Amino acid sequence: MNAPERRTYQVAIIGGGIVGLFTAYRLLRAGAGPVVVLERGFLSSGASGRNGGGVRQQWDSRVTVRLMREAVQDWKQFGREFGTNVWFRQGGYLFLAASPAEVTRLGQVTEAVRSEGLDGRLLEPSGVLRYAPSLSLDGILGATFLKTDGTLYPFPGVWGVYEAVRALGGEVRLGVEVTGVRAEGGRVVGLATTGGPVEAPIVVNAAGGWSGDVSRLAGLSVPNVASRHEILATEPLKPFLDPMVIRLSDGLYFSQTMRGEVVGGLSVPHPTGTRAGVPTSTTFLRTMSRSMVRLVPSLAPVGVLRAWSGYYDDTPDGFPVIGEDPRLPGFFHANGFSGHGFMLSPASSKRVAQAVLGERTDLDPALFSPGRFLDPHRSTEAEGLQPG
């Protein structure tokens, strides 16, 4: 499977996570010509196999709400478009506020959500129990709920898109690392890889948390920062929790998967960059468990089954980076997805493919283009609702 089928491609995609694979799928569907995805690990070894499976449409910014509204429709269709079942279950997302400022903030979120035609609701603390009866309301001042948000099982998403890419003739080379970006006359001509050189006039940087490293291989400085986030799963329980629950004050999030495990995380500070690998820290186990037990005291005796970590790919304004790099023609970005690249991938990949094919996208360049960071007068709009 890893022997290259050819040397020359129209598009070479760096990173075989959900973003790279979905981008390959969209390009192949659009008839973009031969496409190769280069992945240095195994399928799902990056953040796409390490995330919490959350899918939400509640955001600070209306653009993100709109993109996610579209993505939710795609996820609902996913099982019928691709052969696998991601078990996208619309149990809703419950955001909890513990201070007047957070209540105000959630009010603004719900306004953005409702202005996009979605049924976001502001709740009194007592209303929370209707959706999550196991919570302790101690210190909770308000909440929002959107019932069409939900959770999915990420792995079948990766398998489904991977199989579709292969069925369309796309090549996915596993265990092949990109070690250099080759340019001639100021434009991309291909890549150097551990599996030999690859020729392609267009390359797409879909390397997730490692996208900054990959951009630097091309000599491009970018503001993307890899931040490590930890997460854990408990032993499986019979269904007791429908929505994803997020507490704004400390960023705690958790939901119950189809298999019954409670999966959730919370951010503790770690040095940035990808050098640490993916260990688990005592600080996380302690902070996370305390936070969870405070919110759901009955979970105290439930066992943690496993803990792991993965990388977010953060940008200064919280918006992803989609499009061609103005400094290096042929080098496209599909990165900067922070903690929500999985849920966005059906929608974001359409825009990446359009950009690669030279078509216009509906994305505001001031918010999404790679060039925005080069502009000293860039927009101050930001997507700040990051947890979960």
Add this chain to the structure above:
Amino acid sequence: MEPVLVPGPTAGRPDLRRLPPRTRSTRYHRPRAPFCGVGYCTNCLVRVNGVPNVRSCRYDAAPGDVMTVENAWPSARFDILGVFDVLFPHGIDTLRGFRRPAFAVPWYQRVVRRLAGTGAFPTPSLPPRPAPGRSMETDVLVLGAGTAGRAAVETFVAEGVRPLVLEREPVPTPIAGAECLGRTTAVFLPPPRESGPRPFELIASVSDGSAIDVRARTVVVAVGGYDASLWFAGSDRPGVVTAEGAERLHPAVRPDFSHAVVFGGGPRAFQILERFGAQTDAVVAPGSIDPDVARKASELDIPLFPRTLLLAAVGRRAVRGVRLARRGGDQPPFRLEADAVILAHRRLPHPQLFFQAGAQMEWRPGVGAYGPVVGGAGATTVPGLFAAGESAGAASPDRARESGIAAATSALAPGPGSRPTPSPPSDEHNELEGYYQELLTAGPGPGKVVICPCEDVLLGELLEATERGYRGIEVIKRYTGVGTGLCQGRYCLPDALLVLALREHRTPREVGYITQRPPVVPTPLGAFAGLPDEVEATP
């Protein structure tokens, strides 16, 4: 829900007569009964005083405790949800099924969600609160207080060093000169890469539901091994037990046996014959049978079946017989009556502590499993980390003692010591590779072959994944769910690795290492919540 407990006094060790005679599996609600006896498998899970998923074989019951078997309705003996097992003889495809029609999807989700999960949400009688934990720092830590661990401890003590000893089992008598905590299971938290020299960091789970954050500069790992599982049709049936399962569970736990088939022809089978000879009807082995096993069997008039495939355990609610076939494929299968199958064919060292501590691992074809690269005196590739006992290759008590002394001696020696080098790659195959190859060709059966009993993953699902082109244990684990259950893959992944190697036409080591994620043993959220603040891990 049936109460299974009649409370009474206990003496330091769980009273195994309280184990539930019957439980049900998660997905297909197949009948199960205690299997391993050592607290890894999921076959003895009960709800205790409102707390779900308690392994009754590790639980010290107190008078007045209420234990019930969960995940069965109306009872584990007659579980109506068991129809799913009968209705879907080839399993339920949750990866590709249940996608259409669109309007039915939410309904499917409701049903499938209800079938998953083991215990219900906790409703403890006492208000739960974080169990106060603590942090400990020590120069020398010894993990495991078995023969090798004790020998290491004695060596340290003789040199004036006071080690901390953590042991998973109860430690009824104190160890002179050492601080020893029984019923405490420790795991390493993998160090961040490129973190530079620093003490080892471990998390220990204590049976009282608390946790300890441990720092140590030198660690001797002497945690022994365990008896492996085997797959065949019905290998998850009540009555199939590992060798240590038989040793620990008999005769307290039903189903009791008096006509057992012992599977294995080596030293472990010999020990089982010594103990259960009177209850054994046959010895079946994947390859040849050791002369002393043969001698013992002939003394007891027990027939031998060397080079024989175990195709199936017959019987739905419990083992009533086995289907066997001579290897070589030219003779028809035959049946033996039996009321138990005791798996005594291989013992595996526990590898995960070494892996988590960052030691280089190597494939050991003899045992068919991974182990740390170990030098003569127990040194691993990580400075300060030593192996003793079974993980250092010791197969007898004498050797275990020697290896414990050797590891402690080299840990005490000044200077960095010599780094071991991996053994050169060899063409040697594990006996089970050829065995499983033939079994795959012959086709085990009839009935489901459950390769991962915790999650009810079928052998067929593994084979299907490889047919679709998925390769490598990491991907197959995520694709099928094999190894993601409560035993953390101890019973399924070693066999899955051999099957994948056969299917992928690669060596097991190319199929990949089996990573186990912390905490490796389920540890209550309340235990982590109770860890003290002072210890900050971030370098």
